[in-house]
Amino acid sequence: MKLYTYHTPERTPANELPVCAIAIDVLRATSTISAALNSGAEAIQAFSDMDTLMKVSDKWAPELRLRGGERGGAKVAGCDLGNSPLDCTPEVVKGKRLFISTTNGTRTLQRVQDAKIVLAAALVNRQAIVDYVLSQEPETVWMVGSGWEGDYSLEDTVCAGAIADSIITKLGVPLAEVAGNDELVGSIALYRQWKDNLLDLFYLASHGQRLVRLECFADLKFCATPDTLNIVPIQTSVGVLQALSH
Ligand code: 3SL
Numbered sequence: 001m002k003l004y005t006y007h008t009p010e011r012t013p014a015n016e017l018p019v020c021a022i023a024i025d026v027l028r029a030t031s032t033i034s035a036a037l038n039s040g041a042e043a044i045q046a047f048s049d050m051d052t053l054m055k056v057s058d059k060w061a062p063e064l065r066l067r068g069g070e071r072g073g074a075k076v077a078g079c080d081l082g083n084s085p086l087d088c089t090p091e092v093v094k095g096k097r098l099f100i101s102t103t104n105g106t107r108t109l110q111r112v113q114d115a116k117i118v119l120a121a122a123l124v125n126r127q128a129i130v131d132y133v134l135s136q137e138p139e140t141v142w143m144v145g146s147g148w149e150g151d152y153s154l155e156d157t158v159c160a161g162a163i164a165d166s167i168i169t170k171l172g173v174p175l176a177e178v179a180g181n182d183e184l185v186g187s188i189a190l191y192r193q194w195k196d197n198l199l200d201l202f203y204l205a206s207h208g209q210r211l212v213r214l215e216c217f218a219d220l221k222f223c224a225t226p227d228t229l230n231i232v233p234i235q236t237s238v239g240v241l242q243a244l245s246h
Pocket residue numbers: 025027028029030070072073074083102103104105106146
């Protein structure tokens with residue numbers, strides 16, 4: 001197995017795909033996707049633009065759909081939800097399809113949507129993702145961060161490092177055997193430096209600071225806490241993620 005970290009979708013090699021692609025947007029799209037599926041949402045359907053989201057979701061029964069839209073961290077007018085994982089309680093999402101568009105995370109999902117296996121990961125479901133990857137033994141795994149409008153983000157890269165660190169520990173192999181690129185080694189180093197202070201790292205991060213300005217303190221804490229949700233969001237058709245059924 002070779003593991004690769006890419007800080008943003010723009011940094012992935014053009015015209016290539018791995019066997020398994022893991023989209024990461026810890027703050028907050030993939031944390032929200034994990035929380036919604038964990039609370040019993042039927043599926044998540046991701047869109048990079050709001051107009052298409054509205055058109056496609058219009059065809060869905062109103063009582064079985066929710067629209068989630070975020071731009072600049074704030075909820076898009078006309079949507080039921082913004083992008084807070086804490087809003088995705090069973091009372092709100094159970095049995096419904098969440099049609100969602102966010103600034104960066106949904107673009108990452110779109111970039112890797114043609115890979116054989118597409119997963120959405122955050123720190124909250126890190127362990128579930130690791131266990132699933134180990135059960136499949138894919139030859140190549142890309143962990144693709146979302147960043148912010150093309151730029152690097154600490155929180156996505158530390159999550160890639162957390163996943164890789166756990167895979168390497170469980171496989172019991174030297175780093176050199178699985179490291180596919182320099183970014184992978186850097187992401188593990190970042191995780192090892194901050195693993196006991198992830199919330200502090202999130203407060204340092206530029207998008208963390210943006211969310212602090214929006215007073216999303218509880219979201220930051222939730223998203224910085226690893227392994228709280230035993231859920232594997234997996235793409236079942238292009239753009240649609242569902243909970244892996246065991
Ligand atoms: O960029 C994204 O996709 C979002 O997750 C950003 S926010 O955390 O909702 O502001």
